[in-house]
Amino acid sequence: MRQAADGAGLSQSLERGLAILCAFTPGRTTLGISELAHELSLTRSTTHRYVATLTSLGFLEQDDATRKYRLGPRVLDLGFSTLASLELRELAAPHLRRLTDTTGHTSNLAIRDDTDVILIDRVRGRPGRYHHLEFTLQVGSRIPAYCSATGKALLAHLPRPDLDRLLDRIELVQRGPHTKTDKNALLAELAQVRRTGLAVNDEELETALRAIAAPVRARSGEVVAAVNVAIPWSPVAMSELVNRLGPTLQATANDIAARVI
Amino acid sequence: MRQAADGAGLSQSLERGLAILCAFTPGRTTLGISELAHELSLTRSTTHRYVATLTSLGFLEQDDATRKYRLGPRVLDLGFSTLASLELRELAAPHLRRLTDTTGHTSNLAIRDDTDVILIDRVRGRPGRYHHLEFTLQVGSRIPAYCSATGKALLAHLPRPDLDRLLDRIELVQRGPHTKTDKNALLAELAQVRRTGLAVNDEELETALRAIAAPVRARSGEVVAAVNVAIPWSPVAMSELVNRLGPTLQATANDIAARVI
């Protein structure tokens, strides 16, 4: 017989099995066989075989009481391996630490994955007024690039054609009180980010959350990551904060960059 | 044809595909097709098909220069979903934070997975003398239970037959200067942990690293997690530290337990 219909040379079973894993999200942590089967348009028996395989390998666990399934600790190992593979994270760790020590604010290191930004390390600032995200955002979290400081720092330095294609694919949803939902306004802002070397998020992702980010450039010139400091709301003007924290932030980004291959 | 030889009713393709993902470890972050094929005893063409599938789904990435593969960011999403499914982590977060604020030391929350302990949350203490593990250990890290404070707190409250079967399966490898490598000595210590409600790690996992842990009991009485504080080496005697920190630690563990279903 011919190879798989559309994706030539791809493994259907593996694809389906992974789809099962991906059906579990932070919002839907336990799922039953029938639920999964329906969601992925598979028969119950097929779904069960995959689930049994995943369970026997430790990627899923079955709840004794409800007989439903949830993600197993084995998955954490994989995630951990991924993080470890990002040597950038290790190189950056002491610099992030220092940034938080000098500014008092939570600092983050993020990379871009397509239209999103992924948090790959964070150092929490002094305990104080937390906003909601302080708890929700964890290492590994994914947030839309267009409404975050690190995201804009990363987008701004993308080659123009790539940026255009990317922006065409995303919808600029209103996430916070000042989210930029107009494509041209966003493009103008990204141009400014390129000029100043700093990106800003002023309650664009969530109320009361502001942040300033700087890009980390590899020797090749390519922007490979971004560092930010998250600032809980205060009466201080954003421009004042940028003046105060910008140089420190850029120095940190440069220090990290200096250690990247 | 009959179903798969040994594991009846399991999916070979899924098993193999996941084996490929698991071949990537923090120590081996990039692998080529031939390397993988050899390691898993598969042909290159079969391996390539799985790898292509994983790549098209974002679980692997191909390095443009070397043509080798590494784990993709998609894997992080899974790990994050797993962490989120551990509601325990959320409940415990503020208490961990408080524990670190009052003691000044790094505190950790861990659960057991078979013979290992998995770190599911951590709050770093004041910057100061770090030992090696401070950087190596991350949320998601896995360490052997027998030579860690949290591990011993978790093992101690296991039903005796389960504990025996588990200990038979592990080798008590010397990891730090004071690792307990004798099974009877370990059993005696676990008995003491049951009496005092506190477990101790005095340079058993790594030089200069000491920790004290307390078990978190669900209402059912079952020990579901353990909290610890990690203490960089100091001339203070371990027993003195236990007297000083023990009550705070147990109070924290109880506060967390009170919020568990």
Place this chain on the structure above:
DNA sequence: ATATCGTGTTCTATTATTCGGAACTATCGT
């Protein structure tokens, strides 16, 4: 109590899907 529905689970004949050898191409070091 009894019936009904919905679970998760097991079985099996059929066939679509995966398998692996061989051929192809690109890159590297000699």
Place this chain on the structure above:
DNA sequence: ACGATAGTTCCGAATAATAGAACACGATAT
């Protein structure tokens, strides 16, 4: 230039996956 090794593609053979039906169990409704 050359050989060696890498990743990649092809295609017929046949294995491993498929889906339907039947089972066992529990919860709910009658």
